[in-house]
Amino acid sequence: MYRETEILQEAVAGDLIINVGPQHPSTHGVLHLVITLNGETIKKVEPHLGYIHRSIEKMCESLTFRQFIYVTSKMDYLSSHINNHGCSLCVEKGLQIEVPERAQVIRVLMDELTRLASHQLWWGALGMDVGALTPFFHAFRERELINDIFEETCGTRLTMNYMVPGGVMADLHPNFQRRVHEFIKQFKQKFDEYDELLTDNIIFKNRMQGVGVLSAADAVSYGCTGPVARASGVSSDIRKLYPYEIYNKLQFDEVIETAGDCYSRYMVRMKEMRQSLSIIEQLIDQIPEGEYQAKTKAVLKLPKGEYYSRVETARGEFGVYIVSEGGTTPYRIKFRSPGFSNLSALDHMARGGKIGDLVAIMGSLDLVIPDIDR
Amino acid sequence: MTKEELKNKLTEIIPAAALDESGEWLSMTVAADALLSNAEVLRNNADLNFDYMFSLTCIDWKTNLQMVYHLTSTAHHQPLVLKVELNRTNPEIETVSHIWRTAEFHEREVYELFGVIFLNHPDLRLLILPDGWEGKNPLRKDFEDAVNMIKL
Numbered sequence: 001m002y003r004e005t006e007i008l009q010e011a012v013a014g015d016l017i018i019n020v021g022p023q024h025p026s027t028h029g030v031l032h033l034v035i036t037l038n039g040e041t042i043k044k045v046e047p048h049l050g051y052i053h054r055s056i057e058k059m060c061e062s063l064t065f066r067q068f069i070y071v072t073s074k075m076d077y078l079s080s081h082i083n084n085h086g087c088s089l090c091v092e093k094g095l096q097i098e099v100p101e102r103a104q105v106i107r108v109l110m111d112e113l114t115r116l117a118s119h120q121l122w123w124g125a126l127g128m129d130v131g132a133l134t135p136f137f138h139a140f141r142e143r144e145l146i147n148d149i150f151e152e153t154c155g156t157r158l159t160m161n162y163m164v165p166g167g168v169m170a171d172l173h174p175n176f177q178r179r180v181h182e183f184i185k186q187f188k189q190k191f192d193e194y195d196e197l198l199t200d201n202i203i204f205k206n207r208m209q210g211v212g213v214l215s216a217a218d219a220v221s222y223g224c225t226g227p228v229a230r231a232s233g234v235s236s237d238i239r240k241l242y243p244y245e246i247y248n249k250l251q252f253d254e255v256i257e258t259a260g261d262c263y264s265r266y267m268v269r270m271k272e273m274r275q276s277l278s279i280i281e282q283l284i285d286q287i288p289e290g291e292y293q294a295k296t297k298a299v300l301k302l303p304k305g306e307y308y309s310r311v312e313t314a315r316g317e318f319g320v321y322i323v324s325e326g327g328t329t330p331y332r333i334k335f336r337s338p339g340f341s342n343l344s345a346l347d348h349m350a351r352g353g354k355i356g357d358l359v360a361i362m363g364s365l366d367l368v369i370p371d372i373d374r
Numbered sequence: 375m376t377k378e379e380l381k382n383k384l385t386e387i388i389p390a391a392a393l394d395e396s397g398e399w400l401s402m403t404v405a406a407d408a409l410l411s412n413a414e415v416l417r418n419n420a421d422l423n424f425d426y427m428f429s430l431t432c433i434d435w436k437t438n439l440q441m442v443y444h445l446t447s448t449a450h451h452q453p454l455v456l457k458v459e460l461n462r463t464n465p466e467i468e469t470v471s472h473i474w475r476t477a478e479f480h481e482r483e484v485y486e487l488f489g490v491i492f493l494n495h496p497d498l499r500l501l502i503l504p505d506g507w508e509g510k511n512p513l514r515k516d517f518e519d520a521v522n523m524i525k526l
Contacts, residue, residue, distance in 0.1 A: 050502035058513055093398070220426050220448055223476030234448060241451055306397055308444065310428075319429055321444075334431040336444075344479040373502060 014038065020358075022051045028125060028362075029369030040354050045347045053373040060333045065091050065300040066165065068330065073159035075335065076371035078118040079313035081110045084163035089244060090309035090320040091165040094302035102290040103167030104245045109180075109283050110150075110162065111311075112276040116187075117146040118314035119269045119276075122366045126266070127198055129363035130207045135197050142190060145183045149176065165300060167293030180284050184277065191273070199270060208263035212349040212361035215260055222348065223341035226316025227272065228365060231257045231264035238312040252279050262364040269366070301328055315339055315366055339365075339372040375450035383421055384454075388412060399444075401455040409441075409458050410468040416445060416454070417473050423447045424454060427470075430480035432460075432488040434514045439465050439488060460490065469495040487513040 016037040022030040030051035036044040056075060060068040069087045073080035085107055092099060099107075124139030147157040152173040154160040162169050198204050214224070219232040229236040237254040239247040255271040257264035302324035310319050316338030323332040342365050350358050375383075377400050384391050384402065391412075394401040404412045416424040429444035443456040460467060469492040471478040481492045482501040489511040492498055500507060511517060 048501075050504065053502045055512055058517075218475070221475040223427055223474070225428075236448075308398065308429075317428060319444075321429060321431065321442075323433055332433045334429065336429045340479060341476050344476055348475075 015043065025129075028367060031367065031369050031372070033358075035355070035358070037355060040356070042350050042353055042355060042358060045350045045358065047343055047346065049373050051373070052370050056374045057333055057335060060330055062329060064328050065302060065330070068333065069164065070161045072335070073161050074370060075337065075374055076313055076315065076318070076339070076368050077158055078121060078368055079114055079315065079318070079371075080159050081107075081114040081162060082311055082313040083318060084161060085111060086309050086311040086313075086318050086320045088163045088165050089311065090307050090322050091300065091302065093309055094305070094307045094322065094324060095165070095296070095300060097166050097294050097296060099167055099245075100291040100294055101246075101288045103292050103294070105283055105287050106168050106172060106292060107163060108245050108247065108250075109280060109287075110160075110168075112279045113146050113149065113180075115276045115314045116273055116280075117143050118366075119273050120146075122269060122314075122363075123194065123198070126363040126366075127204075129359050130204060132198060132201070132204065135194070138190065138193060138197065142183070142187050145179070145186065149179045149183065152176065152179065164293065166296040167291070169293070171292045172287070177284055177287070180280065184281060184284075187277065191277075194270070199266075205263065207357075207360050208266055208364070209259075209261060211262045211353065211357045212364065213259070213261045214345060214349050216258075218345065218348060219260070222345035224316070224345055225338050225341065226312070226314070227255075227265050227268040228316065228342045228345070230255060231268045232260035233258040236317065238310050238317055242310055244309075244311060250279055250282055262360050265364040265366075299328055301326060302330075313338060315368065315371065316342060335374055337371045337374060339367050339369075340374075343367060343372055375452040377452065380450075380452045380454065387419055387422065388415060397455065399453045399455050401457060403457045403459070406458050406460060406467050409456075410470070413443075413456070413470050413473055416456070423449045425449075425474075427474040427476055427480075428453075430477055430484065432484045432490055432513075434462075434488065436462075436515055438462050439490065441467060441484070441490070443470070465490045466493060467491075468493050471495060487511055489514065 018035050020033040020035060022032040032048040034046045056071055059071060069084050072083040072087050076083055120139040120143040124136035127135030150160055151157045153176055154162040214232050216233045219229045219234050225236045233256060240254045252275045255268050257268050304324060304326040307322045310317055318338055319336030321334040322330050325331040349361050380400055381393060392403045416422050424445040424447050426446050426448055428446060431442050433440045439460040439462050441458040444453060445456060446453040469481055471481055481495055484490050485492060485498055486500045486503045
């Protein structure tokens with residue numbers, strides 16, 4: 001954490017050290033940055049984490065293979081379906097459970113709706129970060145529809161806890177298909193407005209283009225994934241590279257941009273929303289009949305060994321590493337969170353830039369702090 | 375590249391490698407003092423080209439600690455698990471943060487949660503835990519904290 005003396009030793013006369021956060025609107029949560037400035041130029045950005053550290057990995061060591069999945073919704077709360085999905089996949093890998101096709105389709109539908117909802121929130125919040133207040137209200141109008149869909153089927157709107165080892169917890173609500181069709185119709189109409197509001201806005205472009213450039217080699221070295229890596233031209237979509245569930249049967253493109261600046265990261269997410277929408281359209285009328293959950297034992301015991309599963313959340317690659325000793329609880333569990341690695345590249349991106357650009361860079365990274373701290 | 379092809383390449387390039395095929399991915403165990411030289415080969419050899427580290431963590435086996443590095447390549451996409459056994463009382467290992475920059479943050483995390491000292495690390499300080507936690511390593515199995523820990 002923050003040690004005043006060390007920071008001050010590094011600074012030279014005339015440098016200014018400022019603290020952004022842990023309570024600051026642009027950090028979207030309790031992130032603390034110590035920034036060394038010379039005039040308006042950033043010399044160093046040092047993240048100090050831990051303000052929402054709950055040691056979820058330690059907690060999971062005393063939870064069973066069914067229970068621990070519910071804690072993971074609280075990590076990346078904007079991708080909670082996908083977190084649950086990754087954990088379920090890891091347990092299924094250990095127990096070699098076949099997931100029924102209906103459950104697989106439901107899972108992919110939920111994942112893509114989550115990705116849309118997450119990107120919508122990011123889009124609204126990014127607009128607000130760079131001084132455009134209107135997008136926030138537009139984004140939340142459509143996001144609300146997705147939350148309603150989740151609420152009907154899962155019972156909750158944010159931390160869903162819907163995916164369980166073997167499938168999903170309950171069958172879809174009878175209204176599900178109708179609601180999703182309504183959402184698709186409305187979102188398609190409104191999505192063009194998103195472009196009018198921000199994408200082609202000259203003020204917005206000036207704030208984003210050429211700012212916070214990350215080269216492809218650096219993106220790989222810093223372990224960046226998701227839209228951050230893809231904006232630098234690195235192919236990193238787990239859905240394409242290591243397909244899980246039914247993703248290899250679906251038609252969608254991995255969106256890749258090459259400039260590596262904030263605007264590229266913005267464009268990747270905007271285009272990804274259209275891809276997610278297309279996946280939902282492919283599946284929504286093709287949900288197969290059948291079981292929504294495979295038959296599993298009441299008490300799950302993973303055979304001795306280690307298991308790793310990877311899924312693509314809205315922020316990048318989420319990994320679950322389980323080491324089992326053959327008991328009912330994991331011996332060690334590690335969550336590889338996308339935000340943690342993406343944040344480590346922040347200093348590199350912001351160095352030499354202006355303090356005003358830092359907010360744009362952070363907005364384009366789409367950080368979720370509980371996901372970073374875990 | 376498949377797991378089998380990777381195994382053949384590895385035995386050719388690093389003949390001394392101790393490989394284990396039991397898991398989903400190929401796993402390779404090296405001694406702590408050989409980590410750096412092996413890591414450099416894995417990263418820089420044009421055939422192996424492990425340029426992307428997607429996970430770095432540690433496991434406390436009560437008798438010893440074990441570092442686990444998950445590597446993959448943006449060229450061939452076949453992952454490799456690199457493992458290093460460490461002494462539990464005085465765990466020290468060379469940093470790999472100059473090879474994979476992402477290791478810098480991950481090693482700081484392992485340093486505070488497991489007490490592993492990374493030699494030549496550019497900035498080995500607490501990252502997540504508050505000041506004064508040096509020496510107490512929450513993810514070790516014998517860690518007890520009456521105030522902050524909830525037992526379920």
